[in-house]
Amino acid sequence: MTSTSVPVTPELHAYILEHCSPRDEVQRWLIERTAELGPISRFQIAPEQGILLTMLTRLTRAEVAVEIGTFTGYSSICIARGLADGGRLICCDISEDWTAIAREAWRRTGLADRMDLRIGQALDTVNALPQDEHIDFAFVDADKKPYWDYYSALITRTKPGGIIAFDNTFRNGDVVDSRRAEAGKNGDPDPQAIHEFNGRLVADERVEVVMLPIADGLTIAQKR
């Protein structure tokens, strides 16, 4: 361990949350509503990631943003809040049921007019977007095996200076151990795919890349 790599204990994580901007009423409602779904609620991003998404969206002055993996809507709210006036967020998901909760959250936040929900395979949705460089910000948080395909479809459509952020790039820490990475601790087949994705991304000269130890790993790639 070095002075720059302090393990995040549960106590330190609680301290971090106490010292990040607080969740508002709708976000707290959405966390509770999603928890009612049971263990699947772990799909929801961490609150501290949400604040970072808002900041990144705002910093890129995003007018066009894309989210791959909307679920019940927490990350979409955070991104939409950072959009420039008149901006829109294209939300990709395959689930009508989970995104029905997102729709309710959007209605409660007053952000519904910024949202463009597209139900279907996310890769088809992105490939159907115009081919020119028009995306300012994207967040990828869906099935893990196609991460490179999502990136490939997004990067050619992203403006220079635009950002693509990827969740779960630690895959529970399994990516550091090549044997565990083959199947993961619980037989999860995704760590190897994420490990390969991480290697390909950092070697891609179109982007500058930083991997942040926040939640299950958040990688940010900025197009040069």
Ligand SMILES: C[S@@+](CC[C@H](N)C(=O)[O-])C[C@H]1O[C@@H](n2cnc3c(N)ncnc32)[C@H](O)[C@@H]1O
């Ligand atoms: C981890 S959850 C996203 C969590 C969300 N970002 C949040 O903050 O609550 C992943 C989502 O991706 C969706 N998904 C999985 N595979 C997909 C695919 N091939 N195309 C579109 N959506 C997909 C799932 O339905 C699920 O809602």
